[in-house]
Amino acid sequence: MSTPTARPATLEDVARLAGVSRSTASRVIAGTGFASPAARHRVTAAAEHLGYVPNAAARALVRGAGVRLVIAVAGADAGVLDDPYVDRVVAAAARVCAPHAVGVALEWLSLTEPAGLRRLGEDRSVCGVVLVNTTETVLDAVPATLRGRVASIGIGSATVPSFDVDNGGGADAVLRHLYASGRRRIAMITGPRWLSCAERSVAAYRAVTAAAGLPVRLVAGDFTAAHGRRAALEALTRWPDTDAIFAISDAPALGAIAALGGRGIRVPHDVAVAGFDDIPYAAISTPALTTATHPVARIAAAAASAVLDNQRVPPVTAFPSTLVRRESA
Amino acid sequence: MSTPTARPATLEDVARLAGVSRSTASRVIAGTGFASPAARHRVTAAAEHLGYVPNAAARALVRGAGVRLVIAVAGADAGVLDDPYVDRVVAAAARVCAPHAVGVALEWLSLTEPAGLRRLGEDRSVCGVVLVNTTETVLDAVPATLRGRVASIGIGSATVPSFDVDNGGGADAVLRHLYASGRRRIAMITGPRWLSCAERSVAAYRAVTAAAGLPVRLVAGDFTAAHGRRAALEALTRWPDTDAIFAISDAPALGAIAALGGRGIRVPHDVAVAGFDDIPYAAISTPALTTATHPVARIAAAAASAVLDNQRVPPVTAFPSTLVRRESA
DNA sequence: ATGAAAGCGCTAACAA
DNA sequence: TTGTTAGCGCTTTCAT
Numbered sequence: 036m037s038t039p040t041a042r043p044a045t046l047e048d049v050a051r052l053a054g055v056s057r058s059t060a061s062r063v064i065a066g067t068g069f070a071s072p073a074a075r076h077r078v079t080a081a082a083e084h085l086g087y088v089p090n091a092a093a094r095a096l097v098r099g100a101g102v103r104l105v106i107a108v109a110g111a112d113a114g115v116l117d118d119p120y121v122d123r124v125v126a127a128a129a130r131v132c133a134p135h136a137v138g139v140a141l142e143w144l145s146l147t148e149p150a151g152l153r154r155l156g157e158d159r160s161v162c163g164v165v166l167v168n169t170t171e172t173v174l175d176a177v178p179a180t181l182r183g184r185v186a187s188i189g190i191g192s193a194t195v196p197s198f199d200v201d202n203g204g205g206a207d208a209v210l211r212h213l214y215a216s217g218r219r220r221i222a223m224i225t226g227p228r229w230l231s232c233a234e235r236s237v238a239a240y241r242a243v244t245a246a247a248g249l250p251v252r253l254v255a256g257d258f259t260a261a262h263g264r265r266a267a268l269e270a271l272t273r274w275p276d277t278d279a280i281f282a283i284s285d286a287p288a289l290g291a292i293a294a295l296g297g298r299g300i301r302v303p304h305d306v307a308v309a310g311f312d313d314i315p316y317a318a319i320s321t322p323a324l325t326t327a328t329h330p331v332a333r334i335a336a337a338a339a340s341a342v343l344d345n346q347r348v349p350p351v352t353a354f355p356s357t358l359v360r361r362e363s364a
Numbered sequence: 365m366s367t368p369t370a371r372p373a374t375l376e377d378v379a380r381l382a383g384v385s386r387s388t389a390s391r392v393i394a395g396t397g398f399a400s401p402a403a404r405h406r407v408t409a410a411a412e413h414l415g416y417v418p419n420a421a422a423r424a425l426v427r428g429a430g431v432r433l434v435i436a437v438a439g440a441d442a443g444v445l446d447d448p449y450v451d452r453v454v455a456a457a458a459r460v461c462a463p464h465a466v467g468v469a470l471e472w473l474s475l476t477e478p479a480g481l482r483r484l485g486e487d488r489s490v491c492g493v494v495l496v497n498t499t500e501t502v503l504d505a506v507p508a509t510l511r512g513r514v515a516s517i518g519i520g521s522a523t524v525p526s527f528d529v530d531n532g533g534g535a536d537a538v539l540r541h542l543y544a545s546g547r548r549r550i551a552m553i554t555g556p557r558w559l560s561c562a563e564r565s566v567a568a569y570r571a572v573t574a575a576a577g578l579p580v581r582l583v584a585g586d587f588t589a590a591h592g593r594r595a596a597l598e599a600l601t602r603w604p605d606t607d608a609i610f611a612i613s614d615a616p617a618l619g620a621i622a623a624l625g626g627r628g629i630r631v632p633h634d635v636a637v638a639g640f641d642d643i644p645y646a647a648i649s650t651p652a653l654t655t656a657t658h659p660v661a662r663i664a665a666a667a668a669s670a671v672l673d674n675q676r677v678p679p680v681t682a683f684p685s686t687l688v689r690r691e692s693a
Numbered sequence: 694a695t696g697a698a699a700g701c702g703c704t705a706a707c708a709a
Numbered sequence: 710t711t712g713t714t715a716g717c718g719c720t721t722t723c724a725t
Contacts, residue, residue: 126445388711
């Protein structure tokens with residue numbers, strides 16, 4: 036299938052071997068424009084024979100297209116990149132990008148200094164940007180140069196389409212389950228204050244408790260297990276009769292279970308614990324964690340695809356979250 | 365800091381504003397070649413003013429450099445990409461690549477048909493390849509065109525430098541700990557047969573058991589928790605007096621703990637369980653998992669850097685693995 | 694249906 | 710030290 040050569044074949048080589056002009060070869064390879072079946076066939080054969088692979092950089096240059104998709108994660112410091120969630124987003128995006136011959140880069144976006152976005156907009160080698168952990172401030176800083184090739188995993192704006200799990204629906208499903216199984220004093224471990232998408236879950240919590248006339252028991256936290264530990268203990272200290280804990284995500288929920296176990300409190304017998312995300316470990320923890328699904332890879336793939344294909348997308352794409360009943364609640 | 369323009373500034377724009385030629389501007393921006401302090405200053409100022417960002421695609425084209433680093437994961441099917449481990453590698457690489465304006469792509473490499481590597485070698489837009497889960501067959505298929513810009517996370521070869529955790533050392537540390545705490549009938553849950561890097565751990569197991577005159581109890585498995593469950597049960601069935609289980613990685617170890625718990629077997633009282641990798645959940649499981657560290661992000665970053673910088677590297681770079689004593693063993 | 698020619702934005706000889 | 714020139718590999722009018 037190949038003739039070993041020192042340097043990789045170029046379109047010129049293909050055209051010469053096929054006995055056509057570079058333009059014709061280009062039309063055939065790129066699949067754009069006319070070409071006679073004969074020419075088409077000879078070019079294809081030549082390309083195959085030479086093991087020709089189009090140079091994405093050259094292509095991008097002439098088309099003004101860009102070769103990189105940047106995953107920009109907003110946060111207080113670069114530490115936000117150290118998160119399995121971010122890893123999943125990047126890998127899913129990289130998978131979608133591979134067939135397009137575009138690569139993925141991962142960058143931290145300062146919350147206070149979102150001028151980094153300006154630079155991304157000016158960078159012609161960037162074909163698009165996927166925002167993660169977005170805030171309104173960040174969305175406002177999205178330059179016009181990025182319009183049409185930016186998406187957000189989390190909240191969106193008038194110009195930035197949003198791709199996210201249905202946080203409200205998932206939280207609602209979990210909370211209703213807690214209620215249905217007899218829990219009446221449900222505490223919630225929330226996420227960081229600055230993250231808007233976390234508010235959806237809290238809103239669902241407020242709605243459910245209000246509708247059922249239950250007390251509101253909110254404890255601040257973040258997405259770490261360590262915080263879950265502390266928050267669970269705090270909740271139990273403030274409201275000793277708490278019979279269920281709902282955490283904004285699985286890591287703090289697992290932290291809560293650990294903390295409860297350390298206190299000799301049985302889960303779910305004494306206190307039910309539920310999370311959100313359905314991370315792999317949720318299925319094998321002891322007790323196995325009741326939670327709601329969060330299709331991170333699908334969401335990230337959709338966001339990346341939208342940016343790559345430059346397709347018009349609805350302002351908000353919500354991915355359903357379903358309850359996963361296990362042992363902890 | 366900027367003059368909002370319809371289209372991003374080019375080097376030409378910078379040169380014009382600075383009143384110098386494009387070449388001079390290029391020298392200053394790229395930091396290569398001579399330039400008078402005066403010229404240097406004016407070019408820098410102009411670039412700053414225009415918010416100029418070099419076009420990586422154009423740069424790569426003229427330098428013949430490439431714009432993408434490909435993470436190629438070998439495996440029986442594309443399912444090998446669905447692994448948190450791969451996610452971590454990709455994200456770490458993407459982080460290292462970002463400042464170089466190169467992106468990362470994720471591809472599956474068929475074990476039986478490693479011709480995909482040929483294509484990567486022919487692709488001028490690929491600046492390098494990082495192999496994951498490599499086998500000797502795959503290494504043999506690495507084309508000469510890739511030489512000097514390929515690295516392997518796992519085993520290496522004469523032409524492909526290896527970056528990996530010290531599997532043998534880590535396994536040895538865990539096994540010695542098991543022995544030191546009185547365990548004498550230690551079973552091991554191994555990894556997939558075809559993966560060479562997994563053999564190091566098995567070798568360490570054989571060495572320790574042989575040296576101490578302990579029985580050899582090997583159960584086949586893979587890197588999943590589900591397999592860990594099955595394998596633990598199998599071990600206990602075949603050798604009911606087993607007092608410790610060492611798993612090739614944390615996921616099966618956690619699966620083993622779950623399976624044991626389901627049988628009413630206490631960990632670590634009846635059976636100690638230890639893993640390898642120190643994944644985040646290891647610290648929050650109940651009981652918390654004793655394991656050995658596996659600095660995946662550092663390894664991936666080193667491999668990516670080696671490829672990017674095209675630096676000469678030693679054939680093997682081993683990253684130390686240290687014991688993490690927790691509750692399970 | 695095909696080819697000639699121009700040019701994407703940049704770097705790197707080579708001259709001056 | 711600086712500018713001129715010639716491409717890197719590809720797509721895309723515009724003629725033919």
